[in-house]
């Protein structure tokens with residue numbers, strides 16, 4: 001049996017050359033980023049129906065579902081429920097925190113993407129009642145449905161880290177990109193101050209499921225690069241606290257990151273999970289298999305534990321057993337995204353209780369599948385579409401280079417651009433995709449066009 005390192009060597013040998021002309025040729029394909037993943041909308045006439053469809057959550061997945069359904073159906077009542085007026089392009093948070101994009105790069109308006117004919121209820125869903133087939137908003141509005149699409153995303157549980165105070169992000173060496181566009185920008189200020197002086201910087205990730213598991217790794221590489229650009233790398237110690245024995249869920253990628261960290265001098269402590277933090281003294285305490293371990297820092301990027309939002313956790317929708325039960329992820333079939341106990345309920349995006357898949361790129365695969373099955377119920381023609389776990393992460397390894405990592409449930413590496421982009425290579429073209437092509441593709445996805 002091959003070790004991950006042998007798999008990696010084989011993959012690298014089989015990969016295309018680093019010829020710049022081939023990368024440039026590939027630029028023509030950029031607008032189609034992830035095209036292999038998307039199911040284009042059929043050209044046939046819209047299906048007539050009076051079905052009532054409620055979409056809980058109007059982020060990446062909810063808006064994408066609304067756009068596709070509004071094109072495919074005629075006469076349906078489609079309602080999207082989300083109190084948030086601002087839309088966040090979250091994959092851009094890392095770029096804001098890297099100092100290469102302004103804060104407003106990631107902020108637009110939810111209303112910009114709500115399709116014509118879809119009602120937007122600007123309120124929170126406060127109760128989900130799958131037996132009574134209705135949701136109730138915080139303002140007391142009852143919304144009966146024939147089909148429900150749960151797309152609430154996830155909750156950042158900062159309260160799970162004792163001593164953490166999100167109001168202090170940006171102060172005294174505290175960074176936390178995930179919190180918000182403002183926090184990503186404040187994290188940049190804190191990290192940049194650190195890169196001017198050096199010291200000890202801590203990185204890591206929470207123990208459970210999380211969105212974009214590559215983001216904490218990316219930020220370690222970005223910090224390393226900023227230190228080098230300021231000739232301060234020798235004055236700094238970077239420590240990555242891995243929550244498990246591995247650096248990434250896909251073994252071959254974990255091995256590549258291990259090699260890169262070794263190459264860049266990033267120290268790794270395995271099985272360390274952030275438990276508490278003293279923001280005044282700048283000391284982080286980690287849970288380890290042998291007890292707790294304290295580590296002082298000059299800069300830290302806190303990535304909080306993540307779980308389903310309260311409204312979902314308190315509903316009958318989560319898994320009741322298995323690895324997704326404790327944090328309230330919705331019990332759906334991993335191939336169809338259909339609820340296992342309530343067949344008229346689907347869950348898409350981060351809230352879906354499936355292995356892998358908590359990325360915007362996964363939304364692009366998941367939504368067309370869930371929508372196809374919902375359409376099948378309406379038309380009476382069973383759908384056959386399957387979500388294979390597609391997850392993608394453009395893993396920045398230094399400013400100007402990234403590795404486009406794409407994989408499925410079985411940890412197979414997927415290549416959207418065979419012959420142009422090799423997944424395990426640090427490439428300029430993958431950097432261009434992350435920094436320039438991804439956002440337009442994401443916006444097209446929200447509008448149901450990608």
Ligand SMILES: Cc1cc2nc3c(=O)[nH]c(=O)nc-3n(C[C@H](O)[C@H](O)[C@H](O)COP(=O)(O)OP(=O)(O)OC[C@H]3O[C@@H](n4cnc5c(N)ncnc54)[C@H](O)[C@@H]3O)c2cc1C
Pocket residue numbers: 056057058059060061062081082083084089090091092093094123124125126151152153154177178211212215309311348349350351358359360361362363392393394
């Ligand atoms: C720092 C960072 C870096 C990332 N990098 C990448 C990347 O490089 N590539 C990539 O593909 N993905 C990346 N992602 C992940 C990606 O952004 C998410 O996977 C994606 O946004 C998931 O879409 P979603 O609709 O499930 O959740 P979201 O887009 O978060 O939307 C959820 C929506 O539900 C709403 N909501 C919540 N609770 C309720 C309620 N009770 N009632 C009504 N509405 C509710 C929220 O207001 C929100 O609008 C990154 C994320 C972060 C934070």
